[in-house]
Amino acid sequence: MALAANNKPGGALPAGYSKLSDPYDASYYDGGTVERDYLGGLNMDFALTSRLRWKSTVYAQGQYGRGTWASPYPWYSDGLMPNGSPLFDQITLEHAQRGGFTSALHYQIANNDLSAGIWYEHYHVNVGRNAYEEPVLGEGNPINSMGSLPDPTAHLWGDSFSSNSFTAFVQDTYRVLPNVSLHFGFKSLWQSVTGDQTTNIPAYTGTDALASGTVTTARAFLPHISGDWHFLKNHELFFDVAENVKSYPIAGYKGGASPFAMTQSAYDQTMGAGKMKPETNWNFAVGYRYVDHLLNASLYAYHTNFHNRLQQITSGPITNPYSAVMNVGGVTMNGVDAALVITPVTGLSLSNSISWNHATYDQNVTSGGTTYAIAGQQIVNYPRFMYKASLSYSWRDLSAHIDTIYMGKRNYTYTGDLSIPSYWLTSAGAQYHLRNLGQYNRHLGFLQDLTFSFNVYNLTNTTYIATAGENGNSMSGDNQSFLIGAPRQYFGSIAAAF
Numbered sequence: 001m002a003l004a005a006n007n008k009p010g011g012a013l014p015a016g017y018s019k020l021s022d023p024y025d026a027s028y029y030d031g032g033t034v035e036r037d038y039l040g041g042l043n044m045d046f047a048l049t050s051r052l053r054w055k056s057t058v059y060a061q062g063q064y065g066r067g068t069w070a071s072p073y074p075w076y077s078d079g080l081m082p083n084g085s086p087l088f089d090q091i092t093l094e095h096a097q098r099g100g101f102t103s104a105l106h107y108q109i110a111n112n113d114l115s116a117g118i119w120y121e122h123y124h125v126n127v128g129r130n131a132y133e134e135p136v137l138g139e140g141n142p143i144n145s146m147g148s149l150p151d152p153t154a155h156l157w158g159d160s161f162s163s164n165s166f167t168a169f170v171q172d173t174y175r176v177l178p179n180v181s182l183h184f185g186f187k188s189l190w191q192s193v194t195g196d197q198t199t200n201i202p203a204y205t206g207t208d209a210l211a212s213g214t215v216t217t218a219r220a221f222l223p224h225i226s227g228d229w230h231f232l233k234n235h236e237l238f239f240d241v242a243e244n245v246k247s248y249p250i251a252g253y254k255g256g257a258s259p260f261a262m263t264q265s266a267y268d269q270t271m272g273a274g275k276m277k278p279e280t281n282w283n284f285a286v287g288y289r290y291v292d293h294l295l296n297a298s299l300y301a302y303h304t305n306f307h308n309r310l311q312q313i314t315s316g317p318i319t320n321p322y323s324a325v326m327n328v329g330g331v332t333m334n335g336v337d338a339a340l341v342i343t344p345v346t347g348l349s350l351s352n353s354i355s356w357n358h359a360t361y362d363q364n365v366t367s368g369g370t371t372y373a374i375a376g377q378q379i380v381n382y383p384r385f386m387y388k389a390s391l392s393y394s395w396r397d398l399s400a401h402i403d404t405i406y407m408g409k410r411n412y413t414y415t416g417d418l419s420i421p422s423y424w425l426t427s428a429g430a431q432y433h434l435r436n437l438g439q440y441n442r443h444l445g446f447l448q449d450l451t452f453s454f455n456v457y458n459l460t461n462t463t464y465i466a467t468a469g470e471n472g473n474s475m476s477g478d479n480q481s482f483l484i485g486a487p488r489q490y491f492g493s494i495a496a497a498f
Helices: 002-006 264-271
Strands: 029-047 052-071 088-109 112-133 154-177 180-200 213-232 235-246 279-291 295-307 310-315 322-327 331-342 348-361 365-367 370-372 385-395 398-407 423-435 449-457 465-468 482-484 489-497
Touching: 112 180, 213 264, 264 322, 322 365
Parallel strands: none
Antiparallel strands: 029 052, 052 088, 088 112, 112 154, 154 180, 180 213, 213 235, 235 279, 279 295, 295 331, 310 322, 331 348, 348 385, 365 370, 385 398, 398 423, 423 449, 449 489, 465 482
8 A cells, every 4th residue: 555655646556446436445454553651650648636647648650652644645736755755654642741649538427437638739741743754666665654753844733732630529328327428528629721722734634723821610519329239139229320520631733632633714703602511410319239249230220311412513525624622512321231240160250341322412503503413313333232241261370261242333524414333353372381390400499480371362363343423523424534444463471470
């Protein structure tokens, strides 16, 4: 495909590609990701009295991320990079730092477990996309996008975000009886995020300015109540009621359902007119659980009302789509989850879980002067039915498993005129432990454990769509915003413990 791209538009394409609306964008060139995380922290636990404990954590994290693919669409008017190449690596880079602390007091008195605490975090991230020239065919080695990078040819776009968030909570767990507990509490949340454009090439992004501004999420009282009743041996009933708020997501240009993921004009039209608000929901749940040495079973039913649901809407050409973030109003969700784990003999386990979820939009929406009939449609990218099963067996140092999952049909567009078909996916694997290797050879006494693993992913080599809405979802029609799942793959590993 790289050769075909270098020769575009006259390059030879694989069979069937010519039938696509965008054949040169059907396959990714040199796509990959790199991520490095550095995390450190300190936990503190002080017993101030026999009834009062003070627990705190301080932490810091540094993160580096890179995602790349070589694009056949240079933004220059002649369709070529300055060196004459029709290909360039577009690499999205992210540098993030976060730090914060949690601190809480826990006090026991009579039949009450009282707690109160706070959580503060500061987060800063720079995210952007650079362009790197690929050499003209035959005139040099391609860029190693997973290794050291040369100086970029251009900084295509860039965003910088800084946020401060603060959460406080108060709660009490009251033991009414030895087998009955009630939980009461509430939390308060405040978060402020400032985003700024750091660079922008309008010929590439298609806009004169990326979104910049400050957004704030604030809720003083978010209540939570739950209860638990062990009414017979091994039997348990429970319920849970809570109000939640979702702070505005932080994402760069076209990076998700964030106020900062769109153009400055779209940001001004939505945020300035008050059309976008933090997403909130009320969740009601009730469940039953049974646990013993042969059988674990659970049944969980829930009802959730979402308000101010934020969604990423995509339109325009698939090579450079236009993305907007819209408040699509309310979503009503009803669902049931059931799980069953059977362990008939030592080492053998059979688990099954079923999930049914009916989540639909409450009203139609208007975008670009057109009203779209999405009321009653299942929310995009979310299946109504899922099933998982796993059979595993362990005997001494040998274990094996086989797992399968059924993913139901998913709506691909908001109006539901296109959907992603259901699929079955099966994987299997085995593992063997060699313990205390010193018993075989005294020179190997430093090895406590040697583990050999072999796994097969997608055992039946099923063709399926894994990621849906990669660049957002359109109201209707096909914008090819998805990724095909991985084919059958084999993995082997050896791990040592000292």
